[in-house]
Every structure is written in C-alpha cells, then in structure tokens.
Amino acid sequence: xxxTHTCGELRAENAGNQVTLCGWVxxxxxxxxxxxxxxxxxxxxxxxxxxxxxxxxxxxxxxKGIGREFVLKATGEVVERYxxxxxxxxxxxxxxxxxxxxxxxxxxxxxxxxxxxxGGEDLRxxxxxLDLRRGEVRDKLxxxxxxxxxxxxxxxxxxxxEVETPVLIKSTPEGARDFVVPSRVNKGEFYALPQSPQTxxxxxxxxxxxxxxQIVKCFRDEDLRADRQPEFTQIDCEMSFVTQKDILExxxxxxxxxxxxxxxxxxxxxxxxxxxxxxxxxxSDKPDVRFGMQFVELNDVAQNKGFNVFDQAELVVxxxxxxxxxxxxxxxxxxxxxxxxxxxxxxxxVHVKCNEDGxxxxxxxxxxxxxxxKEWADKAGAKPGDLILVLSGDKNATRKQMNELRxxxxxxxxLKDPMNFKPLWVLDFPLLEWDEETQRYHAMHHPxxxxxxxxxxxxxTDPGSVKANAYDLVINGVEIGGGSIRIHDQETQALMFKxxxxxxxxxxxxxxxxxxxxxxxxxPHGGIAFGFxxxxxxxxxxxxxxxxxxxxxxxxxxxxxxxSPSPISKDQLEELGLDVLPNE
Numbered sequence: 001x002x003x004t005h006t007c008g009e010l011r012a013e014n015a016g017n018q019v020t021l022c023g024w025v026x027x028x029x030x031x032x033x034x035x036x037x038x039x040x041x042x043x044x045x046x047x048x049x050x051x052x053x054x055x056x057x058x059x060x061x062x063x064k065g066i067g068r069e070f071v072l073k074a075t076g077e078v079v080e081r082y083x084x085x086x087x088x089x090x091x092x093x094x095x096x097x098x099x100x101x102x103x104x105x106x107x108x109x110x111x112x113x114x115x116x117x118x119g120g121e122d123l124r125x126x127x128x129x130l131d132l133r134r135g136e137v138r139d140k141l142x143x144x145x146x147x148x149x150x151x152x153x154x155x156x157x158x159x160x161x162e163v164e165t166p167v168l169i170k171s172t173p174e175g176a177r178d179f180v181v182p183s184r185v186n187k188g189e190f191y192a193l194p195q196s197p198q199t200x201x202x203x204x205x206x207x208x209x210x211x212x213x214q215i216v217k218c219f220r221d222e223d224l225r226a227d228r229q230p231e232f233t234q235i236d237c238e239m240s241f242v243t244q245k246d247i248l249e250x251x252x253x254x255x256x257x258x259x260x261x262x263x264x265x266x267x268x269x270x271x272x273x274x275x276x277x278x279x280x281x282x283x284s285d286k287p288d289v290r291f292g293m294q295f296v297e298l299n300d301v302a303q304n305k306g307f308n309v310f311d312q313a314e315l316v317v318x319x320x321x322x323x324x325x326x327x328x329x330x331x332x333x334x335x336x337x338x339x340x341x342x343x344x345x346x347x348x349x350v351h352v353k354c355n356e357d358g359x360x361x362x363x364x365x366x367x368x369x370x371x372x373x374k375e376w377a378d379k380a381g382a383k384p385g386d387l388i389l390v391l392s393g394d395k396n397a398t399r400k401q402m403n404e405l406r407x408x409x410x411x412x413x414x415l416k417d418p419m420n421f422k423p424l425w426v427l428d429f430p431l432l433e434w435d436e437e438t439q440r441y442h443a444m445h446h447p448x449x450x451x452x453x454x455x456x457x458x459x460x461t462d463p464g465s466v467k468a469n470a471y472d473l474v475i476n477g478v479e480i481g482g483g484s485i486r487i488h489d490q491e492t493q494a495l496m497f498k499x500x501x502x503x504x505x506x507x508x509x510x511x512x513x514x515x516x517x518x519x520x521x522x523x524p525h526g527g528i529a530f531g532f533x534x535x536x537x538x539x540x541x542x543x544x545x546x547x548x549x550x551x552x553x554x555x556x557x558x559x560x561x562x563x564s565p566s567p568i569s570k571d572q573l574e575e576l577g578l579d580v581l582p583n584e
Contacts, residue, residue: 002073008044010078012092021046021095022103024069024133026114035063036094039072042138043072047081047094048074048409050140057098062100064368065579069106069113069130075099095166128551128561137372140548143262144536148215151235151532154254160211160237167217170509176220178231186512187577191220196529198446201238202486205525206517213237215532224555227534227545228479229238231553235481235535238527244469244485247526248272248425251453251481254530255423262539271424275467278426283403285429288477290422291415293319293406298390307367309348313392317402320380320407324387325353332363339391339405346401352376364524416476418541424546428452431468432499440501445470447496448514449484450526456492459499469526480535483528490518 003022010019023041024347035050035577040325050063066072076097076101083233085091110117110127115136124131131137152162171178194200196218204212214236221230235254239247252270259265278287281294298316310316332351352362352373360373368376380388388407391402408417431451442465443449450469451459458466469485487493493515498505507515533545546552553559573580 283399
C-alpha cells in the first residue's frame with residue numbers, strides 16, 4: 001500500500017506516529033511562511049502543515065504550483081493541532097510533513113468539489129466523475145451500499161436464493177415501451193431489455209426454487225422525471241406456497257429491517273387500506289397519510305341549491321384545512337390559480353371560512369345560506385377557525401385534482417415531515433382498467449396478476465369490477481413496491497389473455513413458454529418488486545433518484561458524460577442488417 005492510513009481515521013491518540021497519507025488536494029492556504037493543505041480521500045479530510053522554518057527545502061519546492069485536485073502522497077508526524085476544528089473527525093490533529101510526492105497533477109476543475117459547490121446539475125453530470133468526489137454525493141452512494149447489503153442479508157437469512165435472470169429477452173407489448181437490441185446472428189430479429197424479470201421469476205417458482213430474489217437492472221423506454229430513469233434497479237422477489245398475508249408480513253419485515261439498518265429508525269404500524277378507499281378518501285392509489293385532510297363528499301348537501309357548477313357535477317368534494325380561516329384573499333386566489341394550472345385542470349375553487357364566531361363566509365354565499373354552510377362544515381368535521389376547500393366535476397378527474405390540492409396544502413402547512421415515515425399497504429386493486437384510446441381493457445399491473453377467485457365469473461359479465469390479488473407498499477405518498485399473487489394455472493391465464501384482447505395465437509406467440517410451463521405442476525406463488533432507487537432517495541431525504549445512482553441519465557435519457565446514446569458506424573449498421581432513416 002502507498003499509504004499507512006486513510007484521510008479519515010487519525011485521531012489525537014495517534015499523535016507522535018509517523019504516517020503516510022494519499023489523496024486529493026481539497027484546499028491550499030498559504031499564509032507566508034506557513035502552508036496548510038486539506039488532503040481528501042473517500043474516508044475524510046486531514047490537514048497537512050508545512051513550516052518554512054522547519055520543513056525540508058525539497059518538500060517546500062514540491063509545494064510550488066500545487067492546486068486543487070492534485071493527487072499527493074504525504075509522509076510525516078501526527079501532531080496536535082493548535083487551532084482545533086470540531087467540524088471534522090480529524091480536527092484535533094494535523095500532519096507535519098517531512099516528505100511530499102506529487103502522484104498526479106490536475107487541471108483546474110470546472111466547479112468547486114465540495115458540498116457547497118458552484119456547479120449546476122448539467123455541468124456536474126458532464127463531469128460526474130468529479131461530482132462523485134463530493135462528500136454529500138459519496139454519502140448517498142454509501143447509503144445505497146448499506147441498503148444493498150442489508151437487503152441481501154435479510155432475504156438470505158429468510159431462505160431466499162439470489163438468482164440472475166437474462167438481460168436479453170423477448171419483447172412484449174404490455175406495459176411501457178421496450179428497449180430493443182438487434183441481433184447480428186439472426187438478422188431482422190430483436191431482443192428486448194427486461195422491464196422486469198416477471199416471467200423468469202415465475203418460471204423459477206415452477207422450477208421449485210421456492211424463494212427467489214434479485215437486485216436487478218430493469219429498462220423502460222418512457223418519458224422521464226425526477227423519480228424515473230430509463231434503467232433502474234428493483235429488489236425483485238417471488239415466493240411459492242404463500243398467501244397474500246404471507247407476502248405482506250415478509251416484506252413488511254424487510255422494510256422494517258432496512259429502516260433500522262440504514263437510518264436506525266423504528267417505523268410504526270403498516271396500515272392496510274383498500275384501493276377503493278384510497279381513491280375515495282385521497283384521490284390517489286398512493287396516499288400520503290402523514291397528515292389528514294381526507295376527502296369529504298358533499299353532493300347531498302351542496303347540490304340542488306341553484307349553483308349550476310355543483311348541480312351538474314358528478315362529484316362535489318371538499319377537504320378541511322385546520323386553522324386556515326384567516327387566510328387572505330391573496331392566499332386563496334393563489335390556491336385557485338394552482339388548481340387551474342393546465343397540469344391539474346380544475347375550472348375553479350370554492351372556499352368556506354369557518355369564522356371563530358360560528359358564522360361562515362364563502363365564495364358562493366349567493367347560493368347558500370348560513371344553515372347550508374353549517375351542514376358542509378358538520379360533514380367536513382370543520383371547527384371555528386378552519387377552512388373548507390371544494391372542487392367539483394367528473395368523479396375521477398376531480399379526485400385527482402383534489403389530491404394535488406391536498407398535497408399542495410400539505411406543503412404550504414409544512415405537514416410533510418420527511419423523517420416521519422408512515423407506511424401502508426394499498427390492497428385489492430382493480431384487475432383491469434379501460435383504455436379509451438385502444439377501446440379495450442389493459443391489465444392494471446400485468447397480465448399474470450391473479451383475480452380474486454370468487455370474482456372470476458364476473459370477467460364475462462362485468463370485467464371492470466373484478467379485483468386483483470394485488471398490493472402496493474406506499475410510504476409518505478411514494479409507491480415503494482408492488483406485487484400480486486400470480487395466476488398459476490393454464491386455464492385462468494388463458495382466460496386473462498382473452499379478456500385483454502389477445503387471440504390464442506398472439507398469447508401463444510408471446511407467452512407460450514409460460515403457459516406450457518403451467519402444465520407441468522406450477523405451485524401457487526406470488527411476489528413483489530421494490531423500486532430500489534426510489535427507496536434510497538426516500539431514505540436519503542431527496543426527491544430525485546438521480547442523486548443515488550452513480551452514473552445517471554438526464555431527463556432526456558442522455559448520459560452527457562460519455563455522450564450516449566450516439567450514432568454507430570455504417571459498418572456496424574450493415575453488420576446488423578439495419579438502416580437508419582434520416583431525421584425529418
């Protein structure tokens with residue numbers, strides 16, 4: 001080893017020791033006669049000291065021209081610092097350097113490599129290898145590392161077996177777009193990169209592996225945002241001979257273990273909530289239950305009073321914001337502007353102030369008496385000093401709009417404590433959802449999700465009402481994981497394909513291998529997949545999963561550091577039997 005210690009481990013008890021450190025120059029301070037260098041490596045920062053009156057002339061000569069990010073090897077004695085620094089673990093000591101070697105020089109970096117950097121995100125992504133030297137970025141990847149190790153420990157200790165599945169697979173039409181890979185050997189044919197190892201983990205259950213897991217790369221060619229990447233990581237798991245209850249208990253245990261190992265946090269109860277209740281009370285299948293403001297349906301007390309906006313609406317729904325009756329006209333106008341934004345789409349917002357004297361002041365006073373508004377308040381559980389906010393319109397759209405308003409109020413009222421973790425299971429999703437564009441049903445999760453056994457006959461008469469043995473784990477309004485009990489017999493799987501609009505030929509062409517496997521004694525099985533990047537970002541208190549990926553893509557799915565994707569040569573195209581159409 002070129003070094004005897006790292007830059008993060010020396011303490012006062014090491015005083016008097018001769019040591020050798022290697023690292024990068026964080027900062028140089030030259031006070032004329034005295035020079036200090038902060039030397040940094042992955043483990044921390046240690047201060048080096050050079051004294052013109054005591055340091056060897058050759059060492060002082062080496063100091064000339066040293067700048068930020070030079071790579072140094074420094075040997076010397078550990079001494080107690082005169083002016084201690086309690087902000088770093090090594091702040092009680094420094095190294096009185098007797099020998100200095102420049103291992104490599106550095107150009108002036110394009111941004112300051114420190115937690116308080118001056119580099120914008122685009123610049124830092126272009127020079128990601130430099131950004132990764134910053135402590136806060138490294139800490140996020142260390143958190144990811146800890147969670148990887150904890151996941152493997154928990155699952156291995158729970159008799160799960162880690163099995164790798166193929167990356168070059170077959171393209172299927174369900175779900176997001178596939179990334180496809182041309183085959184050179186079989187010209188005109190293509191592999192796809194897996195959106196998940198779904199069929200393979202089910203085949204492993206058919207193979208008798210009983211409990212499988214994999215921390216696996218998945219790929220989806222979809223529009224990006226802060227919590228999406230074209231390639232992402234899942235904790236992918238499957239179990240045989242289990243019920244839904246078994247799976248929920250097993251992965252509630254994993255979640256508790258990760259919180260304890262990574263954050264030393266004990267999480268509370270995992271609430272169970274039906275999908276229908278989540279949509280009715282929160283307008284979302286991933287409700288944030290850190291705060292209240294559950295939806296209250298007001299149709300029976302708000303309609304048939306002459307206010308056409310409400311009278312013609314399928315749904316009139318409100319939320320109660322405690323203690324907000326004193327909000328100003330400017331604040332209320334800002335809320336109205338918020339819900340009228342194109343991405344939310346409401347036409348307006350009605351409010352009712354519940355005054356401290358027991359009276360009510362509303363934006364629709366013209367149509368409603370004080371007695372009417374008291375009925376609203378009673379139904380909403382509003383007290384004097386509270387504010388009722390009301391939206392109306394088509395049921396599904398209005399619930400989505402009110403969900404956005406509720407979350408916005410949670411932000412404005414600072415009700416979303418990032419360290420207050422409230423997990424819940426959302427259960428019994430619809431099996432199918434109607435797609436207006438294609439005029440057919442699609443699987444809400446995927447085509448291998450099992451319907452509730454007692455509801456299978458409804459597939460022929462009322463398919464939209466059939467519930468699935470499906471479940472999502474939601475924490476603080478973020479979907480962390482989702483899964484289901486799977487179909488494990490050929491007959492039910494064929495019925496599912498039929499109701500998804502697959503002909504027998506299409507089902508056989510795309511999933512014949514799985515359906516055939518079900519004819520060889522498939523066990524009852526089910527599983528779940530956790531979005532690992534998303535879980536890391538939640539544990540790290542960030543909104544973006546990019547912060548927890550070593551080399552992420554930007555929102556245009558580009559890696560600006562290595563300039564990917566990029567064109568390939570004409571020779572490569574010919575070898576693959578491909579031609580590229582010019583951009584129009």
